Amino acid sequence: MQKLFTKTKGLLLLSAALLAACQPDSDVSPDNTPNVRSLTAQESQTVGSANDFAFRSFAALRKSEGGENLFISPLSISAALTMTYNGADGTTKEAMRQTLGFAPTATNEEISQSYKSLFALLQGVDQKVSFAAANSLWHAQQYKLQAPFVQLNQTYFDAKVQGVNFAESSTKNTINDWVESKTNGRIKDLIKQTTSDDALYLVNALYFKGTWTYTFDKKQTQKAPFYLEDGSTISRDFMALTKGRYLHAADADMQLIDLPYGNRQYSLTLLQPTATHTLADLTATLSSAKLAACLSRADTMSLPLHLPKFKLEYEANLKEVLTQLGMGEAFDRGANFSKMLEERRDLSIDKVLHKTFVEVDEEGTEAAAATAVGMVTTTAGPPAELWINRPFIFIIREKSTNAILFIGQLMR
Numbered sequence: 001m002q003k004l005f006t007k008t009k010g011l012l013l014l015s016a017a018l019l020a021a022c023q024p025d026s027d028v029s030p031d032n033t034p035n036v037r038s039l040t041a042q043e044s045q046t047v048g049s050a051n052d053f054a055f056r057s058f059a060a061l062r063k064s065e066g067g068e069n070l071f072i073s074p075l076s077i078s079a080a081l082t083m084t085y086n087g088a089d090g091t092t093k094e095a096m097r098q099t100l101g102f103a104p105t106a107t108n109e110e111i112s113q114s115y116k117s118l119f120a121l122l123q124g125v126d127q128k129v130s131f132a133a134a135n136s137l138w139h140a141q142q143y144k145l146q147a148p149f150v151q152l153n154q155t156y157f158d159a160k161v162q163g164v165n166f167a168e169s170s171t172k173n174t175i176n177d178w179v180e181s182k183t184n185g186r187i188k189d190l191i192k193q194t195t196s197d198d199a200l201y202l203v204n205a206l207y208f209k210g211t212w213t214y215t216f217d218k219k220q221t222q223k224a225p226f227y228l229e230d231g232s233t234i235s236r237d238f239m240a241l242t243k244g245r246y247l248h249a250a251d252a253d254m255q256l257i258d259l260p261y262g263n264r265q266y267s268l269t270l271l272q273p274t275a276t277h278t279l280a281d282l283t284a285t286l287s288s289a290k291l292a293a294c295l296s297r298a299d300t301m302s303l304p305l306h307l308p309k310f311k312l313e314y315e316a317n318l319k320e321v322l323t324q325l326g327m328g329e330a331f332d333r334g335a336n337f338s339k340m341l342e343e344r345r346d347l348s349i350d351k352v353l354h355k356t357f358v359e360v361d362e363e364g365t366e367a368a369a370a371t372a373v374g375m376v377t378t379t380a381g382p383p384a385e386l387w388i389n390r391p392f393i394f395i396i397r398e399k400s401t402n403a404i405l406f407i408g409q410l411m412r
Helices: 002-009 012-020 041-065 074-085 090-100 108-124 147-157 170-182 279-285 288-296 319-331
Strands: 129-140 160-164 198-211 222-227 233-241 246-250 254-260 267-273 299-301 305-308 310-317 347-360 364-377 392-398 403-410
Touching: 041 074, 041 090, 041 108, 041 279, 041 288, 041 319, 074 090, 074 108, 074 129, 074 147, 074 198, 074 347, 074 364, 090 319, 108 129, 108 147, 129 147, 129 170, 147 160, 160 170, 170 198, 170 364, 198 347, 246 288, 254 288, 254 305, 267 279, 267 288, 310 319, 319 347
Parallel strands: 129 160
Antiparallel strands: 129 198, 198 364, 222 233, 233 305, 246 254, 246 299, 254 267, 310 347, 347 364, 392 403
């Protein structure tokens, strides 16, 4: 159940436009009127593809995590991968496009512009909600990035670009300090180490802090049992909302609760399976369309609501999950990222590091995320040893004439 609460928070930022149409605004302060506008066609497509990516990546991660807590920011992941996408070409680019859900006809500029304008909209939609996004490119100082690649990511992602020495242990501290500063100290030690093989890190950082439209009364917070799927219980602090309104919907599979922040443009959406279903059952059928349909039939409710307080951190290397989702070529030795470096170097993605933080209490929610896409050169160095320890063919030849004098095989 706790995974349920944390999962949907990762989709919060991408659902703002959808939820706006579902929320009454009679309680919104006149001095905090939502600063909204209609999304462009490309923005709508970007949000839709990012939401779809959110459900697919969450489902894939959940299979490997089992019964553990899980919390991701699909917006952070897709932003970092889109910056990487701007340097891809050929079949590698196509594999990334399909995984990220971009339209076949959308250009790099159109996709990147949609992120720029979407981030700007998210930053200004609610005066009582803090939202910030930052991006950076850290390249090995012996390499020079191609100008179009840099221009794309600076123009649309406002990316900081800096050359570093990845062989120095202090380099990871430099990048981690930048991430920590952009997430209000919530994401620390994203990168554990760098080596001389590293060529480039593309990093996105997100920070969110929202105050409930209707705050929970701290005096009413009390211990209560939290029921686990194995039938056991644990005692946790439960907050109580007795004077407030929220959206509610229920069907045979689940119930939905949608708690608003600030002027109601942002919200925390909770999805709880019914007593006869598990979270795995719910995840198996969950999609953007199902969420939208459930929200469309939700009614405003003011019954007392009890919600557990929680705080968690999560981190993972998304390489395996992204490979499962279809962009395995980007991690292979034959990956095509020919639009990144000026020098002729074969690059591939080595790792996609993702780390998140979330805390939900009586006042609201604080959440942060960072994603680092680590690129390495794929030119292999000399092996430490060679073993000719299987049957082989051998040839004696003359080099100037290329004449083969003898040929044979050794089988045993």
